Amino acid sequence: xxxxxxxxxxxxxxxxxxxxxxxxxxxxxxxxxxxxxxxxxxxxxxxxxxxxxxxxxxxxxxxxxxxxxxxxxxxxxxxxxxxxxxxxxxxxxxxxxxxxxxxxxxxxxxxxxxxxxxxxxxxxxxxxxxxxxxxxxxxxxxxxxxxxxxxxxxxxxxxxxxxxxxxxxxxxxxxxxxxxxxxxxxxxxxxxxxxxxxxxxxxxxxxxxxxxxxxxxxxxxxxxxxxxxxxxxxxxxxxxxxxxxxxxxxxxxxxxxxxxxxxxxxxxxxxxxxxxxxxxxxxxxxxxxxxxxxxxxxxxxxxxxxxxxxxxxxxxxxxxxxxxxxxxxxxxxxxxxxxxxxxxxxxxxxxxxxxxxxxxxxxxxxxxxxxxxxxxxxxxxxxxxxxxxxxxxxxxxxxxxxxxxxxxxxxxxxxxxxxxxxxxxxxxxxxxxxxxxxxxxxxxxxxxxxxxxxxxxxxxxxxxxxxxxxxxxxxxxxxxxxxxxxxxxxxxxxxxxxxxxxxxxxxxxxxxxxxxxxxxxxxxxxxxxxxxxxxxxxxxxxxxxxxxxxxxxxxxxxxxxxxxxxxxxxxxxxxxxxxxxxxxxxxxxxxxxxxxxxxxxxxxxxxxxxxxxxxxxxxxxxxxxxxxxxxxxxxxxxxxxxxxxxxxxxxxxxxxxxx
Ligand code: PRX
Numbered sequence: 001x002x003x004x005x006x007x008x009x010x011x012x013x014x015x016x017x018x019x020x021x022x023x024x025x026x027x028x029x030x031x032x033x034x035x036x037x038x039x040x041x042x043x044x045x046x047x048x049x050x051x052x053x054x055x056x057x058x059x060x061x062x063x064x065x066x067x068x069x070x071x072x073x074x075x076x077x078x079x080x081x082x083x084x085x086x087x088x089x090x091x092x093x094x095x096x097x098x099x100x101x102x103x104x105x106x107x108x109x110x111x112x113x114x115x116x117x118x119x120x121x122x123x124x125x126x127x128x129x130x131x132x133x134x135x136x137x138x139x140x141x142x143x144x145x146x147x148x149x150x151x152x153x154x155x156x157x158x159x160x161x162x163x164x165x166x167x168x169x170x171x172x173x174x175x176x177x178x179x180x181x182x183x184x185x186x187x188x189x190x191x192x193x194x195x196x197x198x199x200x201x202x203x204x205x206x207x208x209x210x211x212x213x214x215x216x217x218x219x220x221x222x223x224x225x226x227x228x229x230x231x232x233x234x235x236x237x238x239x240x241x242x243x244x245x246x247x248x249x250x251x252x253x254x255x256x257x258x259x260x261x262x263x264x265x266x267x268x269x270x271x272x273x274x275x276x277x278x279x280x281x282x283x284x285x286x287x288x289x290x291x292x293x294x295x296x297x298x299x300x301x302x303x304x305x306x307x308x309x310x311x312x313x314x315x316x317x318x319x320x321x322x323x324x325x326x327x328x329x330x331x332x333x334x335x336x337x338x339x340x341x342x343x344x345x346x347x348x349x350x351x352x353x354x355x356x357x358x359x360x361x362x363x364x365x366x367x368x369x370x371x372x373x374x375x376x377x378x379x380x381x382x383x384x385x386x387x388x389x390x391x392x393x394x395x396x397x398x399x400x401x402x403x404x405x406x407x408x409x410x411x412x413x414x415x416x417x418x419x420x421x422x423x424x425x426x427x428x429x430x431x432x433x434x435x436x437x438x439x440x441x442x443x444x445x446x447x448x449x450x451x452x453x454x455x456x457x458x459x460x461x462x463x464x465x466x467x468x469x470x471x472x473x474x475x476x477x478x479x480x481x482x483x484x485x486x487x488x489x490x491x492x493x494x495x496x497x498x499x500x501x502x503x504x505x506x507x508x509x510x511x512x513x514x515x516x517x518x519x520x521x522x523x524x525x526x527x528x529x530x531x532x533x534x535x536x537x538x539x540x541x542x543x544x545x546x547x548x549x550x551x552x553x554x555x556x557x558x559x560x561x562x563x564x565x566x567x568x569x570x571x572x573x574x575x576x577x578x579x580x581x582x583x584x585x586x587x588x589x590x591x592x593x594x595x596x597x598x599x600x601x602x603x604x605x606x607x608x609x610x611x612x613x614x615x616x617x618x619x620x621x622x623x624x625x626x627x628x629x630x631x632x633x634x635x636x637x638x639x640x641x642x643x644x645x646x647x648x649x650x651x652x653x654x655x656x657x658x659x
Contacts, residue, residue, distance in 0.1 A: 028435020038449035056258035073286030082158035085328035105339025122254035124155035135160030140184035167315025172209035192225030261285030275543035279485030286478030295326030303331035350382035362391035394533025402441035426479030468512035472504035529558030544598035559631035567606035
């Protein structure tokens with residue numbers, strides 16, 4: 001059905017399998033019987049997991065699906081999410097346990113215990129209240145990986161405000177679109193951030209974004225780079241306030257109020273198939289239940305024993321669910337690292353693992369492939385023997401990278417959990433269990449206990465073992481999205497209309513079963529690209545390109561890339577007035593920078609090809625399939641549905657002669 005990149009082809013011929021060691025299996029948090037128990041009574045299974053949390057009021061109903069596709073989980077129950085992630089551990093006598101070993105990029109460190117985290121979150125909650133934030137308000141957070149980012153998120157949760165975290169690498173335009181869409185009342189950011197050894201401004205970009213933004217009443221600024229940054233931090237009197245002035249002066253006592261299980265917890269924007277990002281809405285009780293349960297079983301996490309490190313950024317869902325909510329609800333001790341993996345040297349991650357004796361490490365295939373490129377001699381210099389579980393997320397992991405990860409980082413014995421999920425699913429859905437599953441390189445394998453996933457054909461019929469098709473989730477799950485912010489229709493259209501008759505959630509991923517019935521994810525089937533594990537829509541980049549005066553038309557495709565999974569390749573038709581200059585070299589540079597400015601550096605096309613025409617069907621739809629053939633240097637496929645089949649010759653001829 002879907003076209004596969006060559007990198008994925010060998011996924012389909014992979015047949016190795018690695019059962020868990022007896023010792024690991026014997027001590028694991030769950031055994032093989034967990035699947036059967038969950039199957040027998042799914043609702044009771046999830047109720048049991050919800051009881052791992054602390055509730056002020058019990059629920060009256062586990063699942064209310066009467067308003068499908070809008071689910072209510074643990075209906076009638078009340079809890080405070082931040083209390084569950086922080087206070088209850090202090091009350092249980094673990095106040096002195098380190099919650100966060102924070103490592104700054106320049107080498108500064110902070111260890112924060114649960115008792116300190118409770119004080120910090122309480123102060124920040126009081127600070128937000130003092131500037132007028134109330135339950136239901138939206139607070140936008142654009143911060144790098146500093147402890148204040150986590151504290152700010154938990155402070156919002158504590159007072160029932162929704163956070164909308166915006167990745168630090170997003171442009172002012174992208175930040176503004178998100179601030180406006182949710183009418184954010186407060187923005188939390190920093191003066192600047194360290195990136196590859198240098199201080200770069202952050203507040204200046206935020207100011208550019210917020211010029212004329214009417215909803216924003218306060219901007220709270222964390223001092224991070226201070227004097228390392230040239231010039232004074234730009235300041236809007238009356239609107240801006242330093243975090244240390246506002247927060248540090250607050251009392252460390254704050255009584256957490258219980259909120260309804262379905263009270264909104266956060267919005268997180270993600271790319272869809274149109275140019276406008278979607279605000280994915282998550283709520284409290286069900287989300288926390290599944291984030292915490294999956295962190296407990298997928299990583300076999302033992303509180304007070306393990307040292308956990310998820311390398312994601314809080315700007316993405318992985319940072320929300322597997323740095324903040326799931327791990328802290330489970331009383332984790334975790335590493336949070338501010339910087340890039342090669343600053344100041346390419347062994348930085350291994351050095352940190354050695355220093356803190358990290359036992360669970362969760363990262364993305366793109367980084368694993370980068371480590372491979374840097375060479376096995378780098379991790380070989382460090383003691384990585386503390387590692388006992390390795391995780392992967394964000395894109396399909398190719399078997400070579402999987403094996404390298406296990407052999408080079410995991411001493412040829414550490415289980416690898418390849419976890420499939422999405423911003424929309426809120427938490428892990430398909431993954432091996434490290435003490436149960438015989439793992440297969442490149443396969444996420446099986447829906448977790450209490451979760452149901454299927455591979456179906458065009459008509460929604462499940463394909464047989466060995467067959468391929470679309471991945472669907474055929475039963476509601478606790479951490480499922482509760483909608484697209486302000487756009488119920490888009491929510492129904494995007495996820496629930498493709499298989500409306502069956503009531504399946506359409507994930508947008510291609511998948512196949514192997515002959516054992518295990519699931520192999522094969523990448524997106526829509527116009528969403530996956531670049532270094534970041535979701536970017538082709539239309540979003542196209543809109544950015546055509547917003548430049550030199551561009552008449554643009555088409556963007558994701559072409560397979562050995563390191564980043566996919567790379568962005570743009571085909572651009574220039575306006576007549578711009579086609580005369582230097583074979584387009586200057587235009588290409590300028591357009592790449594323009595996209596970075598419009599969306600952010602992560603969306604910069606790897607390649608921009610100036611072309612005279614674009615291949616279109618008779619109804620005017622751009623045939624990206626053909627452009628992908630060019631971008632991946634393949635023989636061009638079937639052109640019979642093109643309105644003008646000579647267009648491809650024209651494009652190829654132009655590219656070959658460099659015109
Ligand atoms: O295509 C799948 C891919 O990432 C998409 C979700 O992206 P996002 O919402 O940004 O969340 C990423 C982190 C959870 C999916 O539709 N994806 C994620 N994990 C995997 C994956 N593809 C294959 N294997 C995975 N383990």
